[in-house]
Amino acid sequence: MSVTTTPHLNFRGTAKAALDFYHSVFGGQLIAFTNEQAFSVERPDEAQQIKFGQVIGDDGFQIMAYDVPASLSYDQGDRSSFVSVRGDSVDEITSLWAKLSVGSTVLSDLAPSAFSPAYGMLKDAFGVVWVLDVAVAYAPA
Structure with missing residues (x-):
């Protein structure tokens, strides 16, 4: 059995920009699946927000991200991680x-x-x- 730990970052409408930036830094593969693509649109203005996203670098780097919907609370906190x-x-x-x-x-x-x-x-x-x-x-x- 193999276990991998991957940081999963939460954003409020900026996950795609963050994933694009991390992809530019670490390279590899970028996956960005929108709410619209997942048939999971709660509000029309959130259709292009990220439901599931990740960057997988060729060197083993991995990070995941998504946009927290407006219907859920969100507080990034100070030094939460x-x-x-x-x-x-x-x-x-x-x-x-x-x-x-x-x-x-x-x-x-x-x-x-x-x-x-x-x-x-x-x-x-x-x-x-x-x-x-x-x-x-x-x-x-």
């Missing part, structure tokens, strides 16, 4: 950082830290907080 992206090299993380930081607010500059050769945190234009770092092997406690 972070999306962590870990890579094997500083070059790999630096490249992703350069793309992901476009239009974002840097919360912690990408730089060496006590626990990683490169670590940084940013909040993208869609309100999602991302943590990027180089994975380092740790000895068990």
Whole structure:
């Protein structure tokens, strides 16, 4: 048996733009299935919003997203979660950082830290907080 954990982000009308942006950063395959395509339109102005969306990168990156309908409550919250992206090299993380930081607010500059050769945190234009770092092997406690 195999298990995969994939972050699933919720938006209010901006899921398609967010998925397009993440696809431009991580590449791979973009799937964006609208309410209209799912025959699930509650309100005409939500027909083109995303019922199911995901980006699957060639390197294993995965993220899912959808637009919360107006009929449901939605509160993105403050620091309710972070999306962590870990890579094997500083070059790999630096490249992703350069793309992901476009239009974002840097919360912690990408730089060496006590626990990683490169670590940084940013909040993208869609309100999602991302943590990027180089994975380092740790000895068990």
